[in-house]
Amino acid sequence: DGGITQSPKYLFRKEGQNVTLSCEQNLNHDAMYWYRQDPGQGLRLIYYSQIVNDFQKGDIAEGYSVSREKKESFPLTVTSAQKNPTAFYLCASSNFGDYNSPLHFGNGTRLTVT
């Protein structure tokens, strides 16, 4: 079955450490996205990529970095510069250029930094 896999489901880190969240899709989608979810704030876009080796900042990119070396993979690194990294992180993908293509989401990674 096609889908998006995020791993791990729960992640714990000490303050000051970088951490990388994995996102893999086998839907053959061109575009991939990272969103952050905080209670009562909805989803906020961190980074997105429309094609391999290219990505753009979203609304809250500070303290995060991404890479898109392969079509299937879009890992997100939460750096020590991110002031408030504890949150639920969601990866999504879609077919770029297919204008009514909705986002398909993974099941999320809950990151806790102490």
Next chain:
Amino acid sequence: GEDVEQSLFLSVREGDSSVINCTYTDSSSTYLYWYKQEPGAGLQLLTYIFSNMDMKQDQRLTVLLNKKDKHLSLRIADTQTGDSAIYFCAEKGNFGNEKLTFGTGTRLTIIP
């Protein structure tokens, strides 16, 4: 930038209809979506409506769009306990990219 707003909470008795409302500011919105999120999971697409439509029905779900007032609603008929979730409204603009702008989500609680 674009803004999408929803009430944070809604409680409904089992068997009644639930109506979840959403307002948005982007007048160039092309598609509007409703997603459902169950606890600890990602978002699942429930339904979507193109901006030149004013209503779409899909089994127990009815979407109404008032483009003039930039108001979108989702009606769930005969609400069941399995409908308990957070419901997100999202809009896609017309700027040549695929980004969606999401609302804050409405947590629907079913009262037995």
